Structures are given as structure tokens and as C-alpha cells.
Amino acid sequence: MGGPGFDRREFERRERAVLVGVHLPFDPDNPVSGPADTEELARLVDTAGAEITAVLEQNRPRPNAASFIGKGKLEELTEVCLNKDAELVVFDNDLSPNQGRNIQKALGEDVRVLDRTELILHIFATHARTRQSRLQVELAQLQYLLPRLTRMWKHLERQAGGIGTRGPGETQLETDRRLIGRRIATLRKQLKEVQRDQRTQTNSRRDEYRVALVGYTNAGKSTLMNGLTGADVYVKDQLFATLDATTRRVDLDERRRFLITDTVGFIRRLPHHLVESFQATLQEVADADLLLHVVDAGADDPDQQIASVRKVLNGLVPETRPQLMVFNKLDTVGDPDLVRNRFSREYPDALFVSALDPAGIDAVRQVLQDVLAANERVYRLTLPVAKLYVLGPWHRTGDVLEQVCENTTCQVAIRMRQEDASRLLAREPEVTEVPGS
Ligand SMILES: Nc1nc2c(ncn2[C@@H]2O[C@H](COP(=O)(O)OP(=O)(O)OP(=O)(O)O)[C@@H](O)[C@H]2O)c(=O)[nH]1
Ligand SMILES: [Mg+2]
Structure with missing residues (x-):
């Protein structure tokens, strides 16, 4: 389960997981409608360190109000968990507190149920390295947890000793809610302080031209950052390798220079709690003069990834902010010309590169030089x-x-x-x- 119950050690032995994806009809007004993506879910589960033993999928006109999947499917899931000796069930969809509780009841205590948001929060929690990202992740986790407290009941009961003392006349649940509410307030306050320190730093760089790398997780942002700056940002073939923002100065020639920031990647249906609590990290994106939107040209559906990134950006930066598309990993596509033709129609200024190739880095550098000169x-x-x-x-x-x-x-x-x-x-x-x- 999620929240403070996330224990980093729990994923260390490879837990056996069953994945569940429900395909819903697409509804433009409902952000969580549409098909499930069990392949991406599998990558997330793998990043979290669990082993995938089975994948169940179901088409439904709408989620079942009580248990998200239908009754028959829930029985099938229970059976699969038994047969596969699974300890973990992960839904590609988000579950309401009630649905989560009912599924948990049906599966029994030996199986942990995670929904998509909880899984992403878990990965963020294990990848958080700095004080700032730890504070941000904990805030997002607690906000997600608060309405689900009853579902957490068993878990918290076990931990109750460590959590605090009960006030007069309070049930344990009320105590937990109060303590979590207080912790959320503390975290917000601490994050405000972090943000204030950051602003002081940012002010001293206000005059410089600022570029931010944005894009879907695993698109190659950090690889490009390292190529352009010689920085040593952590690069890994896993989702959400980067959580913190790193900024470096790049000197193009004697007098042309800019600052470039690499930061957390986005994903389809990025939990809104995370976007909200990562405001301090995302400030670097909000303040940039130019966004380099890095896309994995070899992904199954780059258009869908671009759309997901745009959706997150919409709440962060004005639409008028200059954006340059960088289609990366061109070395992984069968026919690079096909990719070029396809995307340059919609994005005439786009770059097509491989961040692993020095020529690709030079191409990005050249374009940035032109952008600065045009200014x-x-x-x-x-x-x-x-x-x-x-x-x-x-x-x-x-x-x-x-x-x-x-x-x-x-x-x-x-x-x-x-x-x-x-x-x-x-x-x-x-x-x-x-x-x-
Ligand atoms: N073949 C190929 N692999 C690449 C290229 N660019 C990056 N990669 C690989 O893609 C994986 C992800 O790269 P990162 O630079 O960590 O991606 P990121 O966008 O920073 O990802 P997050 O920090 O997780 O959001 C790594 O295994 C890189 O080595 C490229 O141009 N070609
Ligand atoms: Mg990265």
C-alpha cells in the first residue's frame, strides 16, 4: 500500500506482481479514460524492482463502481494470484478509496494492491536523493493517502506506536488524519523555505538566457544534458531516473552562453499531486526562456508521449513560450528519413538527433547558437x-x-x-x- 507505508526495502527482494489494465472508451472530458498501457506499466513495475508474473486485461464501457474490474474478473484475478504465488497486484488505472478497499478484501491480506499513482509515487520515493525531492515526494504521498486512510487502517494499526498518541475522545483514524494533516503543513512550510533559497539563487542568474530540457521519462534528456555540458547527470534505462533539477552553464563562444536545466521527466497520467508538490523543482522549467522538448523517436507512440508532456506543460508555462522539438534516439529507428518526414511536417523547426552521437550534440549546440544570435x-x-x-x-x-x-x-x-x-x-x-x- 501507499503513503508512509512505502518501505524502500520492500521492493528489494523481487516481489511477484500481477498487472491489471482496464481499457475504457476514450472520453475527452475524462483524463483517465482510454486504453490501458500494460507495456508501460510493466516498465514501471520493473523499475520498481518487482517481477511480472501475469498480465490481465479487460475491456469495459466504464469502471465497476465497487471493484473497478467486474466481479468475474476479480475472481479470475484472485485465482491468478494464488496460482502465481503473487504478492503484489498493480492496476494501470487509479482506484477510488472504495474500489481499492474492496479489491484488497477480495484478494486477502497476503497480496498488496497498488494503483498506478501509488506505483509512480513509490518509484519517486526510491529515486529521491535530495532533501527537496524527498520533501516533495512525501507531500504527494501523504496527500494521496489522506482520503484513503481507512484502506490503510490495518497497516497503520501496526505502526500506531510510532505515529503518536491519541488525543482525548479520538478514534485512531481521527488521530491519524490529524497527524498526517500536521505533517503535510510542516512539509509545505519546509518546501516554501527551499523555494525561497532557490529564488535567491535564481535571481543572481536572472540576466542569463535559460534553456530547460523537458520531455517524457526516458527520452534522453540527461544524456543530452551530459553531452552538451560535460555534466555527470545520472543516466539509466529506467523510468524517472532523474528527479532533481541540475543546472549548468554552457559557453558557446567567448560571449554567448546560456544556462541549461535537466529535470524530472513526465509520463502519461502523471499524478496531479506530484506535479503540485514538485513545483519547486519545476520552477526551473517555468522560468526558462526556451524549452527543448526531447522526444524518443523510437518510442511506440511518440505522438501520445508528446501530448502527455504538453498536458503537464500547459499548467506550468504559457503557450507562447518558445519550444524546440528534439527527436532523439534516431539511431534506434529503422528508417530515419521516414521519421524526419513524418514529424517535420508538424514541427518544421524540429531537430532529429542521437544524443549518443557527438554530431547530434553539435547539431543541438548549433541551433542554440542560432537562437541566441537571433535574439x-x-x-x-x-x-x-x-x-x-x-x-x-x-x-x-x-x-x-x-x-x-x-x-x-x-x-x-x-x-x-x-x-x-x-x-x-x-x-x-x-x-x-x-x-x-
Ligand atoms: N540508442 C540510444 N539510446 C539513448 C539515446 N539517448 C539516450 N539513450 C538511452 O536512453 C536511456 C534513458 O536516457 P536518459 O538520458 O536517462 O533519459 P531521461 O530523459 O533523462 O530519463 P528520466 O530522467 O528517467 O526522465 C539511457 O539508457 C540512455 O543511454 C540515443 O540517442 N540513442
Ligand atoms: Mg534524466
């Missing part, structure tokens, strides 16, 4: 000769094309980023832009 223009400035010394920072951030001094004034033509020019002009009132330049 520049030539400024014509005038200033008193006696103030020439203030031009130091201009020379460092811009490309001086011409500098002519006559009598007491100098004229300078300089190519630079708009943001840099505005900042420097505001700082030095003696330097003025020649009108109409």
Missing part, C-alpha cells in the same frame, strides 16, 4: 569620451562592430542581446542609444 541586434550608442571606461561590461557581453570618437563624444556600434542592452543602458545613464538606430 541579438545592433545597437548604436553614444557617450562622452570621458566615460569610455564604463564600456567594459558592454565589450564583455556584446560584439563591438565599430567605435569612433570625435571631440568629446564617442559613437559605438555593438551587437548584443536585447536583455543585456536594456540592463546596461539602465545602469549607465551616460550611455544613450542614438535615436532611430
Whole structure:
């Protein structure tokens, strides 16, 4: 079961799991409708460290209110669990507290039931390395747990000693709710502090051009990050290898540089609790000037992955934020030209690369250089000769094309980023832009 009951050690011996996927008709108003994806679920379960012993699927017009799957299917599931000696049942769908409770009752105490959200939360919990991501995951877990407390009852009863003392006249359940509510408040407060520290750091980088890598989990974001920056971000063929944000500076040439951030990947039906509690990590994405949307071109259904990523991004960044599509893992597709033709129609600016190939990294680097250059223009400035010394920072951030001094004034033509020019002009009132330049 989920929540604080997630014990990292529990997955260490390979638990035997049965997967259940219910295919529902697609309904645009219902985010959890549509077909199940038991293959992706299998990858998630494998990432969590369990062994898959059987997969059950069912088509239904709608979920059964009491047990999600039908009565007959539930009996079949009970039998399969017995035959396969399974200790774990994982649903690709999300279960209501009531459905979870009923399924748990039918399967008995020796089998643990997890739904999709609980499984993803579990993976996040085991992959969280920093204080910030641990706080964020715990917050998401507790928020998910709160309405399901009765289902957790047995588990909490066992732990009750460690959880705290019961207030006067309270049932154990009320005590648990109160304690969890208090813990949630503490976590929120601690996360606010983390975010405040981060903002101080971010402010000092405000003037720099910022790029964020976004994309479906396992698309190759960290691989691209390492290729571009020489960083040593953890890369692994598993889902949600990265949970924290890493930012590095990339120098393209003497004066063109940008900051790039690699961060947590997205997935279809990403639990909304996670998106909410990962606000601090996702702030780097929200603040970026440009998003590099990395797509695994060799995935079964890249379009569906793109749509899932866009959906999460919608709540994070304005639609107008510049985005560049990077179709990665081109080395894994049978016919690269077919992939190019297919996607460049919809995304004419898209890049097609392999992040494992230095030529792929160069292509991304070149495009970023072009983006930065397109953001520049030539400024014509005038200033008193006696103030020439203030031009130091201009020379460092811009490309001086011409500098002519006559009598007491100098004229300078300089190519630079708009943001840099505005900042420097505001700082030095003696330097003025020649009108109409
Ligand atoms: N063949 C091939 N494999 C790649 C390429 N890029 C990345 N990979 C592999 O894909 C797997 C996932 O790569 P990561 O860079 O960890 O992916 P990610 O997007 O950061 O994934 P998360 O952090 O889990 O969201 C790793 O095994 C990489 O070696 C590529 O261009 N070609
Ligand atoms: Mg990664």
C-alpha cells in the first residue's frame, strides 16, 4: 500500500506482481479514460524492482463502481494470484478509496494492491536523493493517502506506536488524519523555505538566457544534458531516473552562453499531486526562456508521449513560450528519413538527433547558437569620451562592430542581446542609444 507505508526495502527482494489494465472508451472530458498501457506499466513495475508474473486485461464501457474490474474478473484475478504465488497486484488505472478497499478484501491480506499513482509515487520515493525531492515526494504521498486512510487502517494499526498518541475522545483514524494533516503543513512550510533559497539563487542568474530540457521519462534528456555540458547527470534505462533539477552553464563562444536545466521527466497520467508538490523543482522549467522538448523517436507512440508532456506543460508555462522539438534516439529507428518526414511536417523547426552521437550534440549546440544570435541586434550608442571606461561590461557581453570618437563624444556600434542592452543602458545613464538606430 501507499503513503508512509512505502518501505524502500520492500521492493528489494523481487516481489511477484500481477498487472491489471482496464481499457475504457476514450472520453475527452475524462483524463483517465482510454486504453490501458500494460507495456508501460510493466516498465514501471520493473523499475520498481518487482517481477511480472501475469498480465490481465479487460475491456469495459466504464469502471465497476465497487471493484473497478467486474466481479468475474476479480475472481479470475484472485485465482491468478494464488496460482502465481503473487504478492503484489498493480492496476494501470487509479482506484477510488472504495474500489481499492474492496479489491484488497477480495484478494486477502497476503497480496498488496497498488494503483498506478501509488506505483509512480513509490518509484519517486526510491529515486529521491535530495532533501527537496524527498520533501516533495512525501507531500504527494501523504496527500494521496489522506482520503484513503481507512484502506490503510490495518497497516497503520501496526505502526500506531510510532505515529503518536491519541488525543482525548479520538478514534485512531481521527488521530491519524490529524497527524498526517500536521505533517503535510510542516512539509509545505519546509518546501516554501527551499523555494525561497532557490529564488535567491535564481535571481543572481536572472540576466542569463535559460534553456530547460523537458520531455517524457526516458527520452534522453540527461544524456543530452551530459553531452552538451560535460555534466555527470545520472543516466539509466529506467523510468524517472532523474528527479532533481541540475543546472549548468554552457559557453558557446567567448560571449554567448546560456544556462541549461535537466529535470524530472513526465509520463502519461502523471499524478496531479506530484506535479503540485514538485513545483519547486519545476520552477526551473517555468522560468526558462526556451524549452527543448526531447522526444524518443523510437518510442511506440511518440505522438501520445508528446501530448502527455504538453498536458503537464500547459499548467506550468504559457503557450507562447518558445519550444524546440528534439527527436532523439534516431539511431534506434529503422528508417530515419521516414521519421524526419513524418514529424517535420508538424514541427518544421524540429531537430532529429542521437544524443549518443557527438554530431547530434553539435547539431543541438548549433541551433542554440542560432537562437541566441537571433535574439541579438545592433545597437548604436553614444557617450562622452570621458566615460569610455564604463564600456567594459558592454565589450564583455556584446560584439563591438565599430567605435569612433570625435571631440568629446564617442559613437559605438555593438551587437548584443536585447536583455543585456536594456540592463546596461539602465545602469549607465551616460550611455544613450542614438535615436532611430
Ligand atoms: N540508442 C540510444 N539510446 C539513448 C539515446 N539517448 C539516450 N539513450 C538511452 O536512453 C536511456 C534513458 O536516457 P536518459 O538520458 O536517462 O533519459 P531521461 O530523459 O533523462 O530519463 P528520466 O530522467 O528517467 O526522465 C539511457 O539508457 C540512455 O543511454 C540515443 O540517442 N540513442
Ligand atoms: Mg534524466
